[in-house]
Amino acid sequence: MSIDIGRVVITIINFIVLYFILKHFFFKTVDDTITNRQNEIDFKIKNTNENEQKSKQLVFQHEELLKNSRQEGKTIVEEYKNKAEKVSSDILKEAHEEAETIVKRAKVEAEREKEKAADEIKNQVVDLAVLVSSKALEESIDEDEHRRLIKDFIAKVGI
Numbered sequence: 205m206s207i208d209i210g211r212v213v214i215t216i217i218n219f220i221v222l223y224f225i226l227k228h229f230f231f232k233t234v235d236d237t238i239t240n241r242q243n244e245i246d247f248k249i250k251n252t253n254e255n256e257q258k259s260k261q262l263v264f265q266h267e268e269l270l271k272n273s274r275q276e277g278k279t280i281v282e283e284y285k286n287k288a289e290k291v292s293s294d295i296l297k298e299a300h301e302e303a304e305t306i307v308k309r310a311k312v313e314a315e316r317e318k319e320k321a322a323d324e325i326k327n328q329v330v331d332l333a334v335l336v337s338s339k340a341l342e343e344s345i346d347e348d349e350h351r352r353l354i355k356d357f358i359a360k361v362g363i
Contacts, residue, residue: 332357 332360
């Protein structure tokens with residue numbers, strides 16, 4: 205194995221010439237393409253990170269809104285529950301008041317009926333007294349008989 209120095213030198217010179225030709229025509233283009241691609245990737249990574257931060261912030265905001273909405277919902281439910289209880293108690297109060305009014309009316313009506321019945325009894329007593337008196341006048345009775353008739357009358361009437 206022998207190394208031919210001339211060939212090695214020519215190969216090195218060819219390599220150097222090829223290197224400068226490639227550097228002049230292709231390295232700048234390839235380097236620009238690689239740089240542009242790197243910048244594009246960096247930009248996309250930056251946008252992705254920003255979008256991720258925005259989405260995290262939006263998720264947090266939505267969670268807060270959901271939490272607030274739930275709290276408002278509970279508050280609204282409690283308010284309506286309290287209103288319903290108040291309406292229920294008002295209805296019960298009105299029903300009790302109406303029942304009391306009906307009872308009072310019934311008592312007044314019963315008292316009127318009682319008075320009416322008492323008046324009828326008094327009228328009947330007067331009629332009976334007149335009847336007894338007329339019988340007493342028809343018959344000639346003495347005072348003892350008259351007293352006995354009045355006692356019988358009172359016993360019948362229940363005075």
